[in-house]
Amino acid sequence: MDIVQERRLLTEIPGPRSRELQRRKLASVSAGVGVGLPAYITRAGGGVLVDVDGNQLIDFGSGIAVTTVGNAAPRVVERVQRQAAELTHTCFMVTPYEGYLEVCEALAELTPGDHAKRSALFNSGAEAVENAVKIARAATGRQAVVAFEHGYHGRTNLTMALTAKSMPYKAGFGPFSPEIYRAPMAYPLRWPGGAQACAEEAFEAFAGTVRTQVGADRVAAVVVEPIQGEGGFIVPPAGWLRRVADFCREHGIVLIADEIQTGFCRTGDWFACDHDGVVPDLITTAKGMAGGLPLAAVTGRAEIMDAVHAGGLGGTYGGNPVACAAALGAIETMRTENLCARAREIETLFRHRLEKLRHRYGAIAEIRGRGAMLAMELTAGAGDLTPNPGATAAINASCHRQGLVTLTAGTFGNVFRFLPPLTAPDHLLQEGLDLIEQAFQEHLG
Structure with missing residues (x-):
């Protein structure tokens, strides 16, 4: 430097x-x-x-x-320069390359859980969230998706629907994707019953929303940030996220952890879910993964990720070789420098x-x-x-x-x-x- x-x-x-x-x-x-x-x-x-x-x-x-x-970062720069001199693009869906595989293998190793995993690479966090919802719908045959108050998930039509805040993200851009429902967020500072009651009451409010407004057997996925980002870095109380995860498992609902802002060492663990001991079914990543280059991913249980028909996931630039090289350099830096x-x-x-x-x-x-x-x-x-x-x-x-x-x-x-x-x-x-x-x-x- x-x-x-x-x-x-x-x-x-x-x-x-x-x-x-x-x-x-x-x-x-x-x-x-x-x-x-x-x-x-x-x-x-x-x-x-x-x-x-x-x-x-x-x-x-x-x-x-x-x-x-x-x-x-030196390791990112070195890998990017070398990759850019060799090839900058082929489209993985046309003629693939090893860097994409290496990133997916690293994600399988680093993300929570020791189950068999698959990944698909995209360009942005919003794209990852949107594809995670697609995957959950394909795997479950259901349509409804539940998100939370104060949540932020992106600026595409579907992710605007998931996002709670209107200005500047949603105002004037509707109508939005249907079958999106919103539950109260466990926000200890502002919970009406007080911080001590937040974990229990917020979970019951979430479960009640699912049961009464949607029907648990109609919900494909619950999308949650383990620590909310744009919403104000809201940290739910201990035990709340685990109870949400258990509820999803009980009712066959795919739990999508949006770790786009929290992932890759930001919170003191590789992923914020690690702190709570929660293993999501799908996890979305982007931001810190590639040292400044555009790269995002959905990683999850093999049986869920493989439920999508061939050709159903992808994108021209998704998993670009230069961005993959940057991610491998960033992950190496995170490991080497702890x-x-x-x-x-x-x-x-x-x-x-x-x-x-x-x-x-x-x-x-x-x-x-x-x-x-x-x-x-x-x-x-x-x-x-x-x-x-x-x-x-x-x-x-x-x-x-x-x-x-x-x-x-x-x-x-x-x-x-x-x-x-x-x-x-x-x-x-x-x-x-x-x-x-x-x-x-x-x-x-």
Whole structure:
């Protein structure tokens, strides 16, 4: 890595060259493609992003959990360069290649459970979720799918139907795919009966939704994020996910674990389901799997994956050889550098600082998450859970001006989510947390 791991501000953020590029963006790119921080990036590595004005920004977002192994990770770069020089595409469905097989073999080894598994590779997380639903319907002969409040699963028509939040993901884009039903999510902070009752009551609410609104014998799949992502890094209480899994098994329902944001060391385990000891029937992955290149997968029980007729799964670019090479380099990096352990170290570092901040400011209702997937939810004040998106947006803007790339999330727009690269050094993470503290002081006093 030849980028010095430090923050450097040579201009305001965004700087003059970035502002000129943003003018070009407005003239040539659809207004529907939003940009959170219009600082245009030319290089990146470790925990630093370098923009066109020479500013070095601290990265607390990893491209929304994609560059888990860091930008331009050496093992990823080496494999990508070698593969690109040999072949860039044939379409696996026409003339296949070994890299696709190697990725599927790695997924069979790494994902939860020791049963026989099969995989199919795609381009994006939404594509993986959509295909997982197709597979579940083919395997069960049923049509209904149950998702959860606050869930996010993508921007295709089917995955928009699964996604709970309307703006900006669904507004104006309907009608949506039918036979989608939504159950309450186990959200301890906001559960009406209180956090202690959440596990039991949320499971009963889920089971009641399935039995009364749909009929358990009509449900093909339940789609769940073990820790919700865009919904605000909501961590369900211990035991809830296992009870959902047991219910699905009892009623012949395919349990689909959407681990697109939680997978590949992000939460301190290879997959978030590992923490709960839950083995899903199908698991969807993307984001951190390929070190920044577009690759996604559905992995699951062989008998379910093989229920689809030949030709029923695929796509021209799915499992592209260069993306497969990147994934193999990223997985090698995760293993060699023990990035699961690194994620747990980052959690310890962050939690210490964030909990101190929470005790200082009553507006921080909760610190939650696992590993290097952490969040804080902002509300009106101590004892008042009214969401506070205004303060969240103001603090986020302050962080951006000071060269810290932060992300917000949550159904109510009042959650900060922290997803630093697992290769970012401690001193850089500490400096980023210093900037968070300064932003809180500036806006909350």
